[in-house]
Amino acid sequence: MTVFDKGVSRRSLMKGGVALTAGLAAPHFFTKSAYAYLNEPTGGTVTLGFNVPQTGAYADEGADELRAYQLAVKHINGEGDGGMLNTFSSKALKGNGILGKKVEYVTGDTQTKSDAARASAKRMIEKDGVVMVTGGSSSGVAIAVQSLCQEAGIIFMAGLTHSNDTTGKDRRANGFRHFFNAYQSGAALAPVLEANYGKDRKAYHLTADYTWGWTQEESIADATEALGWQTVEKVRTPLGAGDFSQYITPVLNSGADVLILNHYGKDMVNSLTQAVQFGLRDKQVNGKDFAIVVPLYSRLMAQGAGENVKGIFGSTNWHWSLSDAGSQAFVKSFGAEYGFPPSQAAHTCYVQALLYADAAERAGTFAPCELGKALEGFEFDGMGNGPTLYRAEDHQCFKKVLVVKGKDNPSSQFDLLEVVQEVPREQVTYDANIPQFAGSLGSCNNGA
Amino acid sequence: MAAAPTSAFGTSRRSDLIFLVLFAAAVLTAPLWASLIGAGYPDLLQKWAIYGLFAIGFNILFGLTGYLSFGHAAFLGVGSYTAVWSFKLLGMNVLPAVFFAMITAAVFALAIGYISLRRSGIYFSILTLAFAQMSYNLAYSVLTPITNGETGLTVLPSDPRILEQLAGVRDTVSTPTTSLFGLEMTGYPGFYFCAVVLIIGFFVAMKIARSPFGTMLKAIKSNQTRMNYTGFNTRPYTLAAFIISGMYAGLAGALLASTDPLAGAERMQWTASGEVVLMTILGGAGTLLGPVLGAAVIKYFENIFSAFNDQVLMEMFNWLPETLQEAAVAVAGLFVGEGWHLTLGVVFMLIVIFLPGGIMEGIRRVQKLFRRSDGASRTDTASESA
Numbered sequence: 092m093t094v095f096d097k098g099v100s101r102r103s104l105m106k107g108g109v110a111l112t113a114g115l116a117a118p119h120f121f122t123k124s125a126y127a128y129l130n131e132p133t134g135g136t137v138t139l140g141f142n143v144p145q146t147g148a149y150a151d152e153g154a155d156e157l158r159a160y161q162l163a164v165k166h167i168n169g170e171g172d173g174g175m176l177n178t179f180s181s182k183a184l185k186g187n188g189i190l191g192k193k194v195e196y197v198t199g200d201t202q203t204k205s206d207a208a209r210a211s212a213k214r215m216i217e218k219d220g221v222v223m224v225t226g227g228s229s230s231g232v233a234i235a236v237q238s239l240c241q242e243a244g245i246i247f248m249a250g251l252t253h254s255n256d257t258t259g260k261d262r263r264a265n266g267f268r269h270f271f272n273a274y275q276s277g278a279a280l281a282p283v284l285e286a287n288y289g290k291d292r293k294a295y296h297l298t299a300d301y302t303w304g305w306t307q308e309e310s311i312a313d314a315t316e317a318l319g320w321q322t323v324e325k326v327r328t329p330l331g332a333g334d335f336s337q338y339i340t341p342v343l344n345s346g347a348d349v350l351i352l353n354h355y356g357k358d359m360v361n362s363l364t365q366a367v368q369f370g371l372r373d374k375q376v377n378g379k380d381f382a383i384v385v386p387l388y389s390r391l392m393a394q395g396a397g398e399n400v401k402g403i404f405g406s407t408n409w410h411w412s413l414s415d416a417g418s419q420a421f422v423k424s425f426g427a428e429y430g431f432p433p434s435q436a437a438h439t440c441y442v443q444a445l446l447y448a449d450a451a452e453r454a455g456t457f458a459p460c461e462l463g464k465a466l467e468g469f470e471f472d473g474m475g476n477g478p479t480l481y482r483a484e485d486h487q488c489f490k491k492v493l494v495v496k497g498k499d500n501p502s503s504q505f506d507l508l509e510v511v512q513e514v515p516r517e518q519v520t521y522d523a524n525i526p527q528f529a530g531s532l533g534s535c536n537n538g539a
Numbered sequence: 540m541a542a543a544p545t546s547a548f549g550t551s552r553r554s555d556l557i558f559l560v561l562f563a564a565a566v567l568t569a570p571l572w573a574s575l576i577g578a579g580y581p582d583l584l585q586k587w588a589i590y591g592l593f594a595i596g597f598n599i600l601f602g603l604t605g606y607l608s609f610g611h612a613a614f615l616g617v618g619s620y621t622a623v624w625s626f627k628l629l630g631m632n633v634l635p636a637v638f639f640a641m642i643t644a645a646v647f648a649l650a651i652g653y654i655s656l657r658r659s660g661i662y663f664s665i666l667t668l669a670f671a672q673m674s675y676n677l678a679y680s681v682l683t684p685i686t687n688g689e690t691g692l693t694v695l696p697s698d699p700r701i702l703e704q705l706a707g708v709r710d711t712v713s714t715p716t717t718s719l720f721g722l723e724m725t726g727y728p729g730f731y732f733c734a735v736v737l738i739i740g741f742f743v744a745m746k747i748a749r750s751p752f753g754t755m756l757k758a759i760k761s762n763q764t765r766m767n768y769t770g771f772n773t774r775p776y777t778l779a780a781f782i783i784s785g786m787y788a789g790l791a792g793a794l795l796a797s798t799d800p801l802a803g804a805e806r807m808q809w810t811a812s813g814e815v816v817l818m819t820i821l822g823g824a825g826t827l828l829g830p831v832l833g834a835a836v837i838k839y840f841e842n843i844f845s846a847f848n849d850q851v852l853m854e855m856f857n858w859l860p861e862t863l864q865e866a867a868v869a870v871a872g873l874f875v876g877e878g879w880h881l882t883l884g885v886v887f888m889l890i891v892i893f894l895p896g897g898i899m900e901g902i903r904r905v906q907k908l909f910r911r912s913d914g915a916s917r918t919d920t921a922s923e924s925a
Contacts, residue, residue, distance in 0.1 A: 145845075145877035198848045200877055204805045205691045207841075213582035213799075214842055217726070231690045235801060238693065242714060242725075300680055301689035329679060330689055533713060 128458040129244045129538025130220040137192040137457065139164070139444070140199065140215035140224040142236060143250065147203035148331040149228035149356040151391045152436040156226055156250055157198060158429055159437035163444035164194050166424070174424040175445060178417040178473035183452040190451060201227060203330070205235035212236050216243050222457040223248060225443055228356070228436060229330075230254030230303035237266035244538020246459045248443040251436040253355070253387050254303035255310060258487035259528035261302075264535040265459050267466055267481065269446065269488045270439045271519070273307035274527060276386045276406040277314030279492040279514040283404060288349065288382055290319040295347035297338055297362060299354050300327040307353045309527065311386050315351075323347040328354070328362070335362040339369050348376040350383045359385060360395035367399040388495055391434045393507035400497030400507060407493050409438040409475050410510055418475040432505050442474045446481075460535040478516070484523035486532065492519050555745060562828070563738045570727065577843055581726045582798075586838045588733035589794045592740045594818040594830030596787020599744055600780050601816070602825035603753060605760035609664045609812050610651070610671030614644045614785040616678060616807030618792025620685070623692045623802045630702035631694070631715045633724055633732070633797040637790060644789020645782050647674075652781035656774060659763070668809060675807040691803035717797050729798040736794060737831075740787060745827055747783070756780050788815075821890055823899030832898045840883045847875035 132138070141160045144153035165171040169186030176184055188194050197219040199211030208227065215221045224240055225248035227233040233252035240247035241263040249257055249268040253276070258268050294315055298304040304327070312322050323345050328338050339362070342350055350371060354362050366372075366383060374381040385392075388405030411422045411432035421441065425433040433441070446466065451457050454465040467483035476490035494512040501507050521528070565572075566588065573579040578587075597611050621643040622636035629635050655666040678686040686692055696711050703709040717724040724732060747753045755776050758766055766773050796802055805811070814837065822833025852868040852875065859867055874882040894900045 146880075150877075196850070197846060198876070200845045200879075205801060205803045206805060209799060209801065210582060210586065210842060211846075214580065214846065217582055218577070218580035235691065235693075238714065239799075242716065327680060329676075 127537070128456075128460075130216065130222050132192055132220075132222060132457065135192055136195045137189055138219055138221045139194060139196045139447075140212065140219065140221035141196055141226050142199045142201055142208060142212050142215065142224050143226040143440075144203045144228050144232070145200040148358055149203050151395070152228040152251055152356060152389070152434065153201070153226075155391065155434045155437040156228065156440040159425070159433060159441040160196065160225070160444055162425060162428055163441045163448075164196055165428075167194050167445070167448045171428070172424045173420075175417050175421050175441070175474055178420050179445060179449070180472040181449050181453070183449050184445070185452075189448045190455065190457070194448070197221065201229075201232050201236075203229050203232060205231055208232040208236050209239050212239055213243075216240075216245060221245065223447055225447070226250040226440065227252055229301075230257055230306075231301045233257050233268075234261045234302060237261070237263050241265045241533070241536055244459060244536040246447065246462060248447050250440045250443065252303070253307065255306035255527050256302050256530075258485045259306070260530040262485050262487075262530045262532050264463065264486075264532040267443070267446075267463075267486045269443050269481075271406075271408050271490070271492050272487065273303070273310040273386070274521060275492050275519040276307065277310040278519045278521070279406050279494050279512075280311070280384070280386060280404065281314040281318055283494045283512060284315065284384065285318050287404065288379075292320045292349050292379070292382075293323045293347045293377065294320050294349045294351050295323050295342050295345055296325040296351045296353060297335070297342075298325060298327050299330050299358055301330055303355070304353045306527070307386055308351075311351055311353070311384075313527075320349070328358075331358065333361060335365050336369070338362070339366050339371070342366075342371065343369070343374070346376070348379050348381055350381070352383065352385050353387075354385070355387055355389075356392065357395065359392050363396045363403070364399050388508065389435050390432075390505065390508060391436070393497060394504060401499050403497045404511070405495055407435050407495050407508070409435045410493055410495060410508055411438075412506070412508075412510065413475060413493075415473075415475060415477070417473040421475060438475060445474070446471075458537055460537050463535050477513075480516075482523065484532075485528065485530070487523075489516050489520050491516055555749070558827075559738075559742055559745065562741060566734045566738055567731070569734070570730070576839075578839055581730050583838060583842050584730045585733050585794075585798045586842070587835045588730065588737040589791050589798070590815075590818065590834035590838055591831035592733075592737045592794070593788055593791035593815055594822070594834040595737075595740055595744045595827075596784040596791070597815045598784075598819050598824060598826075598830040599747060599756075599787065600784040601819055602830070603748065603756035603760060604777055604780050606656070606659065606777060606781070607664045607816070608655075608667040608781070608784075609809070609816065610667030610669075610674075611784070611788050611815050612807050612809070612811035613651070613671040613674040614648060614788035615792040615795070615811065616674065616802070616804070617647050618644045618789030619796045619802035619806055620678070620692060620792075621789070622793035622796035623694065623800055624685075626694050626700075626715070626717060626796070626800055627698040628701060630700045631717050631800075632702070633717050633719050633793075635702075636717075636797060637736075637793045640789045640793030640796075641786045644792070645786045647789075648782045648785025649778070652778050652785070656777050656781060668812065671807060671812050672809055675804055675809070678804040678807055686802070686804060689804060691801050694800045715800075717800050724797050725799075733794050733798065736790065740790070741827070741831070744787075748827065752776070752779070817887060821887060821897055823897030826897070826899040829897050829899040836886075836898070837883065840879050840886075844875050844879040844882055845877070849876075 143156045144150055166174045166176050168188050197215055201208035212224050223246040227250045230252040233249045237247045247266040253272055255273050296308050298308040352362050371381050383403050385405040388407045393400045422432050450462050450465040454461045466481050469481040472478045479488050479490035481488055492514045493510050495508040496511050498507055498509045569584050570579055601607055618640035621640040625636040625639050651670045655663055694715050700709050722728050759773050818833035818837050819830045823829025852871050856864045856867045
């Protein structure tokens with residue numbers, strides 16, 4: 092069959108030819124002259140990309156992260172009261188932007204989906220010319236964006252991501268994480284759980300079905316089994332399920348006396364609320380009071396779950412009630428700006444932005460490889476978690492971890508958690524290549 | 540018909556050719572004109588081409604036969620997973636990935652279509668929706684070893700990549716990137732690859748619409764009962780249309796994986812299926828160009844409008860006095876950033892109410908307006924009902 096049997100005139104052929112030539116010539120308009128590294132800022136400004144979930148199960152955390160980033164930009168540019176810059180042990184930042192360039196930012200919605208997050212990060216890199224992408228409130232997203240940044244050749248400063256894999260098997264040379272991880276949660280929580288619930292317990296896990304849930308389930312199960320606890324059952328639930336009743340009903344008949352909720356954000360609010368409504372906490376199993384543990388806690392979630400968090404143990408990276416100078420300075424300037432205390436998500440994102448700016452200032456460049464070297468092995472203080480080390484082997488921060496408990500008599504809607512213990516850094520430090528974490532950074536990538 | 544090469548719907552082959560050439564030119568020059576509206580960067584251009592292709596394929600089913608499938612994202616997902624597995628097992632060349640993705644999608648479409656097409660109307664839609672949700676849940680949890688669940692399937696340096704192993708070029712250190720015989724499929728080369736596939740896909744869709752087979756499909760849309768009474772067995776035709784459109788979706792999925800080697804279950808979610816329906820209706824169901832335009836509009840909103848924040852708005856309104864500026868930002872802020880869905884909803888509503896034929900109807904009305912003022916009566920209707 093002939094495709095076009097008639098009517099290809101010379102004129103239309105020529106028209107088409109001209110158009111095609113123009114099309115094929117198009118790429119040449121975009122051939123960039125060779126820069127030292129990708130998106131090297133040439134004007135008086137430098138652009139950072141804040142990629143946070145604005146919709147979906149982690150939207151609350153995302154909104155708070157964005158507030159923190161905006162505050163950090165203010166402080167780096169020398170506006171406002173300076174926040175943690177006053178308490179930060181490194182004094183490289185002078186309040187005139189980074190390396191004399193005023194900081195600007197672009198934002199994007201990750202939708203808590205890897206696809207959308209990568210599309211958003213790509214837009215930032217390709218269109219807006221950012222030198223760094225930061226944010227994320229889901230480890231699946233963080234890992235996806237981290238590997239994108241590695242391939243593209245810019246720095247990724249992870250936001251709230253708690254999976255072991257982010258700095259474990261999926262670690263990347265261009266990616267850095269300040270937040271703590273599931274393994275550290277387990278190491279910090281285990282002694283407290285032992286002191287409160289004893290050595291003979293049967294645990295039932297409900298786990299968000301993705302990388303973070305899997306590694307947290309593994310880490311917590313390892314830590315509690317080391318105490319002598321038994322793991323009765325591990326059940327995976329889809330992210331953003333909304334209704335957990337079908338998963339909670341079987342817990343009652345399983346013979347377990349502890350329910351461990353490896354959930355976060357709205358999922359945790361829903362599953363915990365439903366577990367309490369189903370009367371789990373009023374039950375006596377095996378002659379013991381039934382207990383619920385939420386390994387990764389946050390104030391935003393406590394606010395969502397309200398009354399139900401009372402007396403429930405968990406761990407967090409940071410809490411606004413801490414009394415050190417860094418935390419106080421941050422809470423003060425965040426409160427003055429927005430009228431309420433920051434969450435741990437806000438804290439880690441704020442700190443990551445400052446750490447990036449500081450590293451660029453010390454390295455004297457935004458080039459990912461040089462900047463990365465300035466972060467590797469960097470020891471600092473005054474950022475709310477005591478002395479902290481950015482370990483060179485896996486780009487994970489090592490610092491104190493907080494074990495917290497839902498307060499019995501909260502004095503305000505923000506005062507919901509009490510700090511039970513500040514677990515020292517040594518107790519949560521591990522070797523970079525233990526089996527749960529074995530991975531390879533690869534070599535750093537400057538892009539271009 | 541030899542003397543006057545016009546098809547049954549009055550479009551000449553010559554105007555088809557001009558239309559195709561213009562379309563190709565517009566697609567290939569996209570990096571130039573798209574930068575005028577802030578869309579001139581590779582990732583969005585790739586998405587335009589890929590989702591345009593997806594919508595063209597969907598339109599072959601929905602626009603021609605009138606069967607509304609609410610589960611087309613399943614084929615998109617299947618295509619992506621197949622492509623990534625092809626990268627992992629065979630090698631990083633995109634051609635085998637595209638080939639196998641289309642084959643697998645066709646097999647899935649055959650199975651799902653064979654069952655779903657026993658019903659029509661709303662029952663067909665619900666059946667396809669159910670199958671897509673099943674695929675999504677399978678990919679999300681049951682088939683985790685194949686799909687890696689919510690985390691998504693990615694390529695690793697340690698993957699076997701047999702073809703590269705045989706050629707002795709397998710690099711087990713750095714993360715592999717997709718390529719077309721050495722040409723990396725990221726950035727603009729990736730876009731041009733997708734663009735060429737889009738143009739081919741557009742051409743094939745055009746030929747289908749103009750063929751006797753296409754006429755048969757349109758007849759099914761206008762009155763299937765009458766077709767049956769006259770002795771036609773319509774099912775093979777609808778099934779063929781379903782498979783073809785499934786293959787288009789699989790191809791789009793493979794291209795998604797080619798430009799970014801990652802496949803996640805969310806690609807199969809019902810929202811993704813709904814999105815292609817929106818694209819087609821927004822652009823104009825049943826037209827050739829409409830679905831591509833609809834896809835471009837939706838992806839533009841998703842990527843550009845969602846990125847506006849208060850800082851950007853403040854700059855946009857800085858010509859207003861300060862109090863008015865803040866009020867304007869507060870109001871506009873509802874419709875951009877995380878509120879981009881709202882804007883899209885409003886646009887969709889306006890189009891469905893005032894232009895039931897989608898953007899293409901708008902274009903036709905404008906054309907008519909010009910023609911009336913010219914007093915001319917040309918019959919260049921290549922862009923009309925395909």
